[in-house]
Amino acid sequence: MRRLYRKKALSLVKELDAFPKVPESYVETTATGGTVSLIAFTAMALxxxxxxxxYRDTWMKYEYEVDKDFSSKLRINIDITVAMKCQHVGADILDLAETMITSNGIQYEPVSRSLSILLHTNRLWTLLLIQNRLREEHSLQEVLYKSVLKGAPTALPPREGTASEPLTGFHQCIAAYNFSHRIDHLSFGEEIPGIINPLDGTEKITSNHNEMFQYFITVVPTKLHTSKVSADTHQFSVTERERVINHAAGSHGVSGxxxxxxxxSLMVTxxxxxxxxxxxxxxxxxxxGGIFSTTGMIHGFVGFCFDIxxxxxxxxxxxxxxVVLPDPHVNNCAAPLLTDNHVQE
Known part of the structure; x- marks a missing residue:
């Protein structure tokens, strides 16, 4: 009974075979089939x-959520070069109520025309080229995220020279002011080497001594998680505006x-x-499987059209x-052969 049951089970399994085997004697190989197979195998390999x-490449995934962190402090990293002497320059940090928050932690260093500064100038030109490409090719930002910690820090090292005291009063002659400037580096939060910020390398030149430059910045908290680094940083977008202060023409304000x-309020991960x-x-x-099936169908369809x-x-x-048919007027009957007995008779 067990053997009979096994035979029935095997016969049932054989009937369910979706890959029937064809004897090799029933298979005919052709030159066109071999050519199609060669093309299919080449396409599969490529x-x-x-x-x-x-499979080896990676991509960046962006997730948005509400920023629930209200206790952390925002760190500001800035390196700016102004076309004035240090004693004529002052910097303050104010809140929305125009109350001074702090003015500590800001160092004023004179610019020296040394070889290191010339090298930094070449580096800033490279930053400008990258910034122009970033405005056109937004996918380059993902490349920068993947290559963090490979490049040099975007912030410039401290300059050589002695620090000077900033200006504490605005009693200098207006002709001494020149707000032409270059933003060597501006970032918020933790500094990450290799990340290029929107204002890095920005340069503004003016010949007017009473010019106002404004940068309206929106800071977005960002958590960066890659295979090389995991850090809490900040992205930002900026809108630039500049105008000449001329009270006689109705353009009021303070130069600077x-x-x-x-x-x-949103955080990006x-x-x-x-x-x-x-x-x-x-x-x-x-x-x-797709190439194998597709080439088989194409080969069969082309062969069908060729046969038609x-x-x-x-x-x-x-x-x-x-077809050569026999001629009815020709006697195809062969004469009988004579044997030795007939010859003797």
């Missing part, structure tokens, strides 16, 4: 090779460089994503063959 590079920033191994294997199987054309115009294997 697509599998490129798919491996896609003003940076007004506001913190966004930027994380580096990688394709899982199972998804890579599924895509690889899809490539191989040949049958319609009597070409190739459908060309009529000439």
């Amino acid at each position: 697509l599998a090779f490129f798919e491996f590079f896609v 460089i003003f940076m007004k920033y506001d913190t966004s 930027v994380s580096e994503q990688h394709m899982p191994l199972w998804q890579f294997l599924v895509r690889l199987c899809g490539i191989i 054309v040949c049958c319609r115009f009597k070409l190739g294997p459908y060309k009529p063959r000439e």
